[in-house]
Amino acid sequence: MAMKVRSDLLNVHTNINSEAISKTSKLVSSITGFPVQPNKAIVGANAFAHESGIHQDGVLKNVETYEIMSPESIGLKKSSLVLGKHSGKHAFKEKLKILGYDVGDNYINEIFEKFKLLADKKKDVYDEDIIALVDDTHINQINTLKLLNLSIMSGTNSKHVASLELEFKGETKEISGSGNGPVDAVFSCISKVVGFFSQA
Numbered sequence: 001m002a003m004k005v006r007s008d009l010l011n012v013h014t015n016i017n018s019e020a021i022s023k024t025s026k027l028v029s030s031i032t033g034f035p036v037q038p039n040k041a042i043v044g045a046n047a048f049a050h051e052s053g054i055h056q057d058g059v060l061k062n063v064e065t066y067e068i069m070s071p072e073s074i075g076l077k078k079s080s081l082v083l084g085k086h087s088g089k090h091a092f093k094e095k096l097k098i099l100g101y102d103v104g105d106n107y108i109n110e111i112f113e114k115f116k117l118l119a120d121k122k123k124d125v126y127d128e129d130i131i132a133l134v135d136d137t138h139i140n141q142i143n144t145l146k147l148l149n150l151s152i153m154s155g156t157n158s159k160h161v162a163s164l165e166l167e168f169k170g171e172t173k174e175i176s177g178s179g180n181g182p183v184d185a186v187f188s189c190i191s192k193v194v195g196f197f198s199q200a
Contacts, residue, residue: 001042005068022075023100030135042074045128075100083130085119099127101134145194148172154182164189 003010004018025043029036038045083095092112096103103111114133119125149165162185163176177188 001069001074004073018073019075026131027135030132042069083115083119083125084123085116087119087125095127095130096134099131099134103134145190150186152182152185154185160185162186162189164193166190166193168193 001018001021003012003014007013022043025036036043036045041047083091089108089112092115093108096108096111111133114136115125115130118129118133122129146167147164148167149163151163153159153161159178160180160182161176161178162182163174164186165172165174166189167173173193175189175192177185177192179185179188
């Protein structure tokens with residue numbers, strides 16, 4: 001974004017689609033389990049937030065006063081839709097589009113049911129809540145590895161052994177493996193099934 005907003009000074013170019021930055025950041029956050037700090041530059045929740053009256057007045061008069069880039073340039077879209085327990089499916093579908101999700105009717109029905117359950121528990125449902133619902137539903141749908149049972153034997157002077165029962169691509173597998181610790185033993189078992197990790 002530095003190259004994009006200061007192209008007048010930096011004689012460089014990239015073909016990166018900057019409008020995918022926000023969604024990519026949310027995806028990485030979801031996969032790694034590390035939330036994006038609110039004050040994180042560009043992708044943080046407060047990056048385009050202006051609480052101070054002086055800031056708000058300046059932005060209303062000229063958005064470039066405090067924003068050298070627009071929210072739209074990184075894939076964010078402003079929305080006046082505040083969803084709650086009385087919101088209908090149409091409003092929910094529009095909110096998904098605003099957040100950058102294009103999903104089918106069956107998928108929307110499943111997410112909408114989860115949304116209604118969440119809306120019954122809290123007054124307002126924020127964008128982050130909806131994104132979490134979509135990502136969680138999507139991950140569950142594409143999940144090819146499911147843990148059915150786990151047993152670990154570990155001790156100070158004994159071998160660390162794990163026994164797993166996994167469902168991998170619809171097929172149930174029972175596997176055991178050892179490692180330098182209980183966690184390493186578990187990953188040793190997973191490696192034998194899916195081959196994603198190097199075996200010890």
